[in-house]
Amino acid sequence: MQIDVEVMGETAVVRVGGELDLREADAFRRALEGLLADGRVNHLVLNLEGLAYIDSSGLGVILGRYRALHRRGGRISLVGLRPQVRRIMELSGILRIMPEFGDEATALATGV
Amino acid sequence: MAIKNEMRLEFPSRPENVGLARVAVAAFATQLDYTLADLEEIKVAVSEAVTNAIVHGYGGGAEGTVTIRAYLHDDALEVLVEDQGRGIDDVSRALEAGYSTDPERPGLGFVFMQSFMDRLEVDSAPGRGTRIVMYKLLSRKEQ
Numbered sequence: 001m002q003i004d005v006e007v008m009g010e011t012a013v014v015r016v017g018g019e020l021d022l023r024e025a026d027a028f029r030r031a032l033e034g035l036l037a038d039g040r041v042n043h044l045v046l047n048l049e050g051l052a053y054i055d056s057s058g059l060g061v062i063l064g065r066y067r068a069l070h071r072r073g074g075r076i077s078l079v080g081l082r083p084q085v086r087r088i089m090e091l092s093g094i095l096r097i098m099p100e101f102g103d104e105a106t107a108l109a110t111g112v
Numbered sequence: 113m114a115i116k117n118e119m120r121l122e123f124p125s126r127p128e129n130v131g132l133a134r135v136a137v138a139a140f141a142t143q144l145d146y147t148l149a150d151l152e153e154i155k156v157a158v159s160e161a162v163t164n165a166i167v168h169g170y171g172g173g174a175e176g177t178v179t180i181r182a183y184l185h186d187d188a189l190e191v192l193v194e195d196q197g198r199g200i201d202d203v204s205r206a207l208e209a210g211y212s213t214d215p216e217r218p219g220l221g222f223v224f225m226q227s228f229m230d231r232l233e234v235d236s237a238p239g240r241g242t243r244i245v246m247y248k249l250l251s252r253k254e255q
Contacts, residue, residue, distance in 0.1 A: 019136075022163045023127040029216070055159045056220040057130075063218050084152045091227055092220050 002050065003031050011043040013104055017050025020058030024093065029061045042074035046053045049080030059092050066098065075099075077107040117143060125166040125176035125195070134158040137182050140167075141189045142176040144250050153228035154189065154248055160221035161193035161244045167217070169197025169242055188230075189248045200236040207234065 001024040002017040012035055020028060035041055044065065048054075066076050078100045081089060089095050101107035119140050123129040133153040141154050162178055170176035176197055183190040200206045207226070212219030225232050229246040236242035 019131060021127075021159055021195045022166065025127075053155070055156050055163070056218055056224060057163055059220060060217045064216050084149075088156065088224070091223065092218065 001028060003028070004057040005031070005035060005040065007035075007041060008093050008108070010041060010112065011045060011108065013045045013108075014096075015047040017052075020051060020061075021053065021055050022057040026034060029064065030059045032061065032065045036068065040070070042067065042069065042072060044074075044076045044103075045079060045104055046076060047079040047104055048082070048085055051080075051082065051085055054085050054088055059088070059094065062094065063092075066094075072098040077101055077110075079104050079107050113188065113226060115183045117184040119180075119182045121180040121182075123178055124174050125170040125178050125197075126174045127166060129178070130159050130162050130166070133178070133180055135168045137180065137189075137191055140182050140184070141248070143184055144187075144189060146189075146250060149250065150250075156192075157225045157228045157246055157248075158162065160224050161191075161246070164221050164244075165193060165197065165242065168200070168213070169185060169195035171198065187250045189250075191248075192243060193246075194241065194243045196221045196241040199238045199240050199242055200234070201238055203234050203236055207255070208211035 001020055005017040006013045076098050078098050081100060098108060101110065121133065121136055123132065138151045138155045138156045141151060165178045166172065175194055179194045181192045184255045205211055207222050209223045210219045225246060231247040233245040234242065
């Protein structure tokens with residue numbers, strides 16, 4: 001897993017590459033928790049363009065952060081889902097609660 | 113069903129072996145004419161079964177052993193994932209969507225196994241480990 005974070009005020013763009021399974025889930029969770037810990041970042045744009053694989057371990061981390069952000073009025077937007085990743089996200093119900101955008105600029109402009 | 117080929121893979125219950133397991137079984141499955149989408153689904157199903165074995169069967173500890181056996185039939189892949197861990201108290205409840213014993217885990221493992229494979233059998237009892245048997249039929253060519 002590779003992770004690259006860019007914070008813009010209240011919003012952080014998190015670009016995730018590689019594979020997100022049980023092996024990577026803890027590191028991914030720690031990275032997101034660290035980003036959200038001080039309460040300054042309330043919106044996440046998750047750019048998963050480089051993500052080749054995800055399963056329930058990775059989805060659990062995203063859903064956990066969604067719940068935490070949702071409680072304080074924040075949200076998570078998704079960008080760059082590959083077909084296989086989108087399929088998993090559809091099945092999990094994540095796409096019903098998190099908006100998906102074609103690119104980062106659109107996600108940021110749509111007032112995350 | 114005649115068996116055309118078979119494989120067996122055994123490894124310690126370490127998270128880094130989840131990737132090994134799914135890639136090995138998917139590579140084995142390419143001996144049948146599966147689509148790329150089918151192979152991706154096989155990978156997820158195997159990952160979920162192995163993840164369950166490590167996280168739930170062995171409670172995240174690395175001292176357990178996970179065994180995978182896979183068989184190629186004429187028109188199907190059969191995959192068995194076994195652990196000798198703590199087992200599942202209530203299998204039918206574990207198979208319900210969203211059922212989870214851990215707030216950080218969304219209860220989707222069995223949902224993906226059921227959605228992506230054509231048949232799923234779960235044989236488990238408390239203290240006696242868990243055996244998951246999954247079949248992926250070679251049928252729907254959607255190209």
